[in-house]
Amino acid sequence: MENKELSSLTEKARQIRKDAIEMIGRFGVGHIGGVMSIIEALTTIYYYSANIDPKVPRAQGRDRIIMSKGHAGPAVYSILSDLGYFDKSLNSTLNQNGTSLPSHCDMNKTVGIDMTAGSLGQGLSAGIGMALAAKLDKNPCNIYVVLGDGESQEGQVWEASMLAGSKKLSNLIVLLDSNRLQLDGYVEDINGLEPITDKWRAFNFFVQDVDGHNIEEIANAIDNAKAQNEKPNMIVLRTIKGKGASFAEGISACHSMAISEEMWRKEVCKEGKND
Amino acid sequence: MTDELEMRQVYCAKLIELSKADENIVVLEADLMSANGTKNFFKEVPEKAFNVGIAEANMIGVAAGMATFGKIPFAATFAPFATRRCYDQIAISVAYSKLPVKIVGTDPGVCAEVNGGTHMSFEDMGIMRGICDMVCFEPTDATMMSKAMKQIAYNGKPTYVRLFRKKAEKVFDDSLDFQLGKAIEIKDGKDVTLFASGIMVDRAIKASELLASDGISAKVVNIHTWKPIDEEAIISSAKATGAVVVCENHSIRNGLSSAVSEVLVQNFPVPAEFVGINERFGEVGKNAYLSEKFGITTEDIVKAAKKAVSRKG
Numbered sequence: 235m236e237n238k239e240l241s242s243l244t245e246k247a248r249q250i251r252k253d254a255i256e257m258i259g260r261f262g263v264g265h266i267g268g269v270m271s272i273i274e275a276l277t278t279i280y281y282y283s284a285n286i287d288p289k290v291p292r293a294q295g296r297d298r299i300i301m302s303k304g305h306a307g308p309a310v311y312s313i314l315s316d317l318g319y320f321d322k323s324l325n326s327t328l329n330q331n332g333t334s335l336p337s338h339c340d341m342n343k344t345v346g347i348d349m350t351a352g353s354l355g356q357g358l359s360a361g362i363g364m365a366l367a368a369k370l371d372k373n374p375c376n377i378y379v380v381l382g383d384g385e386s387q388e389g390q391v392w393e394a395s396m397l398a399g400s401k402k403l404s405n406l407i408v409l410l411d412s413n414r415l416q417l418d419g420y421v422e423d424i425n426g427l428e429p430i431t432d433k434w435r436a437f438n439f440f441v442q443d444v445d446g447h448n449i450e451e452i453a454n455a456i457d458n459a460k461a462q463n464e465k466p467n468m469i470v471l472r473t474i475k476g477k478g479a480s481f482a483e484g485i486s487a488c489h490s491m492a493i494s495e496e497m498w499r500k501e502v503c504k505e506g507k508n509d
Numbered sequence: 510m511t512d513e514l515e516m517r518q519v520y521c522a523k524l525i526e527l528s529k530a531d532e533n534i535v536v537l538e539a540d541l542m543s544a545n546g547t548k549n550f551f552k553e554v555p556e557k558a559f560n561v562g563i564a565e566a567n568m569i570g571v572a573a574g575m576a577t578f579g580k581i582p583f584a585a586t587f588a589p590f591a592t593r594r595c596y597d598q599i600a601i602s603v604a605y606s607k608l609p610v611k612i613v614g615t616d617p618g619v620c621a622e623v624n625g626g627t628h629m630s631f632e633d634m635g636i637m638r639g640i641c642d643m644v645c646f647e648p649t650d651a652t653m654m655s656k657a658m659k660q661i662a663y664n665g666k667p668t669y670v671r672l673f674r675k676k677a678e679k680v681f682d683d684s685l686d687f688q689l690g691k692a693i694e695i696k697d698g699k700d701v702t703l704f705a706s707g708i709m710v711d712r713a714i715k716a717s718e719l720l721a722s723d724g725i726s727a728k729v730v731n732i733h734t735w736k737p738i739d740e741e742a743i744i745s746s747a748k749a750t751g752a753v754v755v756c757e758n759h760s761i762r763n764g765l766s767s768a769v770s771e772v773l774v775q776n777f778p779v780p781a782e783f784v785g786i787n788e789r790f791g792e793v794g795k796n797a798y799l800s801e802k803f804g805i806t807t808e809d810i811v812k813a814a815k816k817a818v819s820r821k822g
Contacts (some may be wrong), residue, residue, distance in 0.1 A: 276521075298577075342607055349577065350606040353597055359567045360602055363574020363582075366559065370535075371578065390598070393567035400562075 235453050239282075243449045246316075247277040251478050252502045253312035256387040257325045259498025263294020264329070264337065265305040267488035271446065272306050272380060272475035278452040279378055279409075280313045282436075287368035288317045291346050296363050297375050298348040303382030303411060304338035311335050311344065340483035354390025357381065358408065360364075362394055365403040376460065379408045384416030387425050393439070398466040399438030406466040407450075407459045408439070411446065413475035417489040430471055446471025511655045511683075517546025517615070517674040519651045523658035524583060528554050535575055537561060537584040539568045545585045545615050546674060550768070556791035565590045569598040576608035581662050587621070588614030588671060589630035592637055600781035604667045611661055612637075615674040617647070618758035619799040620708065621791060626743045631792020635763030637669040638736040645736040646689060647671040647707040650680045653733065656687040664689060671707065678711035680731070689732045698728035701814045702746040702753045706732050708796075709784070709805065716756075716810035727814055735768050738806050743772045752780045752817035756810050761785035775821065780820035782813035 252275045258264035280286070284297040301310050308328060313461065315322040320334070327333040338352030342446045349364075351357045361379035398406055412430065414421050421427055434441045440462050444451040452471065459467035474488070476482030481497045490493050511519060513710070524547065528534040536550050540563045551558040561568045565586055572582035585591065591614035603610045614633050621628040638645045644666045646655040654672070659666050661668050680695070687693075695710070696717055705713035710731045717727040728750055730742060747753055753773070757765040766783040773781060786803050 321632075347639060349574070350601065353601045356570050356598060356602045359570020359598070360574035360577070362567075363571035365574075366571065367535075367575045367578035367580050368667065370556065370580075373578075390566045393564035394570065397561050397564070397567060397571070 235450055236402040240450055243277055243281055246273050246281055247449065249273050250277055250309070250312045250316060253316065253325065254308045255479055255498050255501045257308045257312060257328050259294065259495065260326055260492045261328050261330070263490065263492045264308060265490045266479055266482045266493065267415060267475040268303055268306050268382060268411065268413065269309040270389070270477045270479050270482060271475050272309050272411050273478070274447045274449050275380065275411065275452055275471050276309055278315055278449050280317065281455045282453050284378065285375065290320045291319055295373060295375055297376045297378060298361070300349040300357045300361050301339045301380050303354065303380060304349050304351030304357070306380070307335065307337055307339045310339060310347070314346040320344070354382065354385040354428045355390040358391055358394040358398070360410070361406055362398050362403060365398070365406040366401065368405055374447050375405065377406050377408065381408060381410045383410060383412045383414065383421050383427055383430070386410065386427055395434065395439070400499070402464060403466045404463045407456060407469065408467060408472055411471050411473055413473040415475040415486060415489065419486060424505065434470070435467040438465055440465040441468045441470065441471045444472065446473035447477055511651045512679040514651050515546065515674065515676045516648065516651055516654050516672055519654045520613070520658070520672065521546045521549050523655060524550050525553055527659065527662055528557055531581070533580045535559065535580045535582045537568050537572050537582055539565045539586045539590070541586050544674070545613070545654070547585065559575055565679045566595040566598045569595045569612070571601045572610045573602040573606060573608045575608050581609065583613060585613035585615060587624070587628055587707065588617040588633045589628060592630065592633040592669070595727040596636060599667070600640050602644055605646040607642070609667055611668045611670065612669045613672050615672045617673060617707065617821040618676070618786065619791070619796050619803065619805070620673045620758070622795055622799070623793050629790065631786040631789070632759040634669070634671055634735050634759055634765070635767070638768065639763070642666060643736065644668040644689070644734065645671070649707065649710045649731055649733055650677040651681060651796050652679070652681040652685055653687055656685060657689060659807045660689045665705045673708060677708065680714070682708050690737050690739060692739035693731040693733070694728065695731055695744070696727070698749055698750060700726045700752070701818050702728040702750045703756060703810060703814065704730050704732050704743070704746070704753060704765065704769055705756040706735065708758050712807045713756050713810055715807045716814065719807065719811050720814055723816055725814060728812055732765060732769070735765055737774060738768050740772045740776070743769055744776045747773055747779045751821050754782045754784060754810060754813045754817050757785040758805060758806070759785055761787055762772050764809035780817050782817040784809050784813050
């Protein structure tokens, strides 16, 4: 990736992060932790790697993007509105009565959302169904699925991973947001996932382990994923929950938290890089 | 002849027929293709057949994902596993997502026979009809199943099919004019209506014959689609006969008895008796033994009908 493109993507991620903080902040409460941790990965998918056209959101040949950790909806909405899937003014309706932007992603409410998620553990199965259907249709699209690490405690994730590995679904690119925190505390304290890369390798995935806030590493990993045709892909994103929101980063209770106007305005007005 | 076939043979033959005309028909199994009779589909249309292994929740999610590509997935397993085991996946990935996945639960109620209590679903239709927009259908015989498959495939709705997989008693001939959602009056009568579904339809017909010899004229109506239910047929039958009996191979709580009662109490309340499973879990045994033990035989219908008639004002 050229420096110019990297700095442009980095700036884009910074802007998306601010939009997401403002969106949740204006509502006053939300899943800030898991929204912040996935910003760089989503920016890379939507602005660098995915074959999508906001003008034709239901195009048959488009790549599909499933936010299986559905509570990260505001991160996706910041991007979709920036790309023009819908007007940016909608962002201030997040979670308001009658909104088309619910906290958890909903394919029937929001233009640009490819699969409904929110009840954790279900997105990967749907992604496998899409990957199988795409192969059947000789549709060259890729299917991106973003999983949470806490979410991976759901048994269905492993039912699904077994099938994806068994069917060698190389058009499937799964990204695991390993921010190490779930609602009640640290994943490793509650029901540990490590060694997570070994687990996915054992399920016959092509596994890469990257810094989930380093756009260049994420982009390279996705390029590598697209270049191999043998296995489904797992990109483990080592992330920080709440990343870039000073009131949330490193706070173990940042899964969902109340945010005052002062808190979000301070972040949104920050100049320069988040880090 | 269709009526010589087991229900699962009809299911498979129609899937093959539909898939020849429409490349979007796909079939999913969770290690029960032999039991559910779709082995021939796997043999004849292997590229459209997916055995996901013993992982029902994943099967439902995979079917949902396929449906987003315009596929029409038929996913089958035994009734309890097709419903209660993956209820949230059906509710969220299928129904809430408005994806027209077809879920087929085989061996319902006492039809599970020697698979016993763990495999004996008396609540499958109850929980499925509790999901918004879910179409719930129980075919009566092979002829109906044959005529229903195309309508199920193309109704555009998530649909649950409660399928007795073996040879059902023949009730209908080829002249059957079948419409999903429309109850069928099999026999007219004036004293009591017997609403029946699945294996209970044949028993209700036999009960009506016994009742006739006792001077009671029973109307027999097959409610094959529990949701959306044919309200008009229920109300008009209640008006015509003034008493009803609901006959089901299912728990009366949240089953067809509940569904019929919901219509009656809001529109035209009449004395109603229920012949179904009443607060019991299943157990191993043959259909005849279990039916007697759980009180869903022809004789139970006769008794209930007499009681319903006696309660008329």
